[in-house]
Amino acid sequence: MSSNDIDPSIAALLNESGPASPSFGMDFEKMILEQEAEKKPKKDNFVPEVDLSIKEFKEVTHVYNDSPADWFEDPNFYKTAIAGEGQASQRLHQVLSKYLTCKDVKDRMVYRQQVIMAYWEFIHSIAPKMADKNADITKRMLVRFAVLLPSLFKPEQKELFEKTILDNETNEPVFYLDEWFRGIATGKIKCSTTDEVRQPRKAGNPEEAAVQEQQRLMQLQSKNSGKLQNAEALLNVKESERGMLEAELKSRIDNLCDHQPVPGCDPHKEGYTETQRKLLSDITNYLHQLSKNDKELTKALNEYKDAMEVYNSVTDKIAMGPDITTVNTGDIDTEFETVRQMAKMTCGRQGNQFPIFTREFYHCLPQGTGFRENVVNILKWVESIDPGAFCRIHKNMPNRIVPFVVLLPTYGDYGFCWEPFDRYNRVTSRGRIVVPMYPRDLKIAVLTAVADLRWQVAKEKASYYWMEEGLTGQYYEWIDKQKLKGDLKQYFIQDYVLWMTKESDGVQRLDKEVRGIFWRNIPFPQALKDTLKTRSLVYDELCKKDRNREMSDGY
Structure with a gap:
């Protein structure tokens, strides 16, 4: 990367073109109808509500658009993306220029850390602007994909990203980061829980109170x-x-x-x-x-x-009431800090936390990139093997509630569950899982997030007795007997991944007792069980135990 790819000053970023001239070729009646429609308040319902009648994910066949858009073809993309953010723009521009032009390895590492800090400060400045669904597409693509310099794309990568679908056509609660900030800012989505208790902000005027x-x-x-x-x-x-x-x-x-x-x-x-x-x-x-x-x-x-x-x-x-157009900056500030922490967690302490998209670190195949449609198809695959993955029991009835899925443009390898459900509505509220968009293996990243969700829901259900009852209790007892040290949940997540990727294909990788725990508490669908029992005596024996439990009293 040469210094020519970087603009020499922020002053050049302020060049703006005037408004386009209006077109008078429109049919008069159509124009009147459009004017009347604009007068009516438009409700922004891009966050799907929980619908208990939906029993499965629909397969997404429309993954990419047929022809690419021109989002990254604008020669002034970098100028437009970075302009208008004051000191945050200037600092990011300066440290990024030094990082990309530096030849010394040690100095480059120092500038790399400065880029990370400056980038997140810059995103903090942009985040409130995402509340407007008509926000500048350049800034939206920056927040969504972490693309700051299109010159850091390979040609085929640029075409791939330009073919991605802009809006949520899946009607599933899977959100890119710009959409997530928009949901938080407009009150459609509650702020993620944190360890610190937030004090409610008092309204400064009647309009804000409304x-x-x-x-x-x-x-x-x-x-x-x-x-x-x-x-x-x-x-x-x-x-x-x-x-x-x-x-x-x-x-x-x-x-x-x-x-x-x-x-x-x-x-x-x-x-x-x-x-x-x-x-x-x-x-x-x-x-x-x-x-x-x-x-x-x-x-x-x-x-x-x-x-x-x-x-x-x-x-x-x-x-x-009024249509919400005011940005709740307090919630945005709080959620930004949470998202920053989420991004670190997807990468881990030893992971690559560089926040800007570059071909140097992006090594995913198209189907292995965390685009919304790819993630929904993987979630559908997960549910086909683990039908109870997104179910919570209430009054002996399983309620299928798909969690919010936040797609973060990071180079992390692991997804996780931020919260299993809303603390004030345990029955029908959505949980929250986080999935990195540029991992080595997208399927594993989604599986680790679902496994974390599985563990936390089971733990909350057992409450004080989580070490004695249910899935968590049985698994804890096995870990305790094996005298294994370390994070209990991480052991479970690793075994869950093996359960979904190996055991579901009849490849035995789990301990016999762990297999029995999963067979009872995270059962495969009956059709898959019938297939597995023909492949190995191990699974046939488990099926026989199922039949014995069905015939016994109190099953």
Whole structure:
């Protein structure tokens, strides 16, 4: 890289072109309709709500656009990206110039550390601007992919990134960093939890107070939306159960009321047969079951009505409130520090923490790059092997809740779970997992994040007894017997990766006892179990134990 690739001063960055001239070739009626549409407040609903009726990921076939965009073709890309951020722009420009032109190895290491600090200070300055969905595309691409200098691309890499899909067409809660900042700034997504307790910021004027109240209502709506769906799902189960019981009851009553005529004694008919007498006790049992079902159904219906009333009330208040356009800078500042910590964690202490995209460090294949569509397809693969990966049990009902997935443009190799669910809504809130975009193996990066999520959800479910009960308790007891030292969760994550990548293919890599723990607590789908039992006696024996548990009392 020569010094010619770097602009000599920040002053040149201030060159701006004037606004484009308006076009008058538009149909008059169409223009009026568009003007009327612009007057109406536009609700920004780019964050998908939790929908318990969705049972699986849809396969993403549209991974790239057919033709590349021109995001990185602008010769003034660097100028536009770095302009307008004051001291942060100047500092980044100066240290990056020194780093790229330095020949001495030791000095280059010093400048490299300065680039890391200056870059994150610069991103901190840009982050609030991501709240606007129409923000400058150059700055969005900088935050999304960490691309500051297009000259650091190889030609094929530039074309690949220009073919990526700009907006979220998957309707899954998978976000690039610019979209994540936008969700935080507009109140669509709550700030990630931290060890430090944040004090609520007081509103400085009535307009700011109204925006804060609107954000509070939107968070309350999201929480109640989950409660409403859960109540409706439970109600549907009870109604379905009632329908089945009533159908069985009608069938038995019909059989009970069917009497054959007595030969030679017309019009008289025979009494109950032996089979019909047995139906009397069956009918009594069904009546008892219907009585129990009616009590549970009535309770579920009342819960559904209450949830519906609260949800409609909050929705009406939101409709009457202002559309949120004010950036919540306090939340952005807090979330930025969290994201900075997340980026470090994806790389680890010994990892490559250089924050800017460069061909020197990018060695991923197209399908191994953490684009949204690639990550969704890997999540679909994970769920096909581990159907309970994103399920939480509430009132004996599994609720499938896909976590928020934050895609960070780092060279890290490991994903992780930041929080398993919202501390104030454990039933239907989304957890948060983080996935690096430029790892050595994207599938492993996603698997480590899902494994971390699995562990934390199981640990929270067992609460104080996590070392004694459930998945975490059984695994802890095995680790304790083996007298292994180190991070318990890291052992679990490593074994989970082997479970998903090796054991699912019939390749035995886990300890026998660990395999049994995973078989019971992280079961494969039945079709995969049936396939595995034909490959090895080990899996056949596990299937036999499953059948024995099914036949035993209390299974």
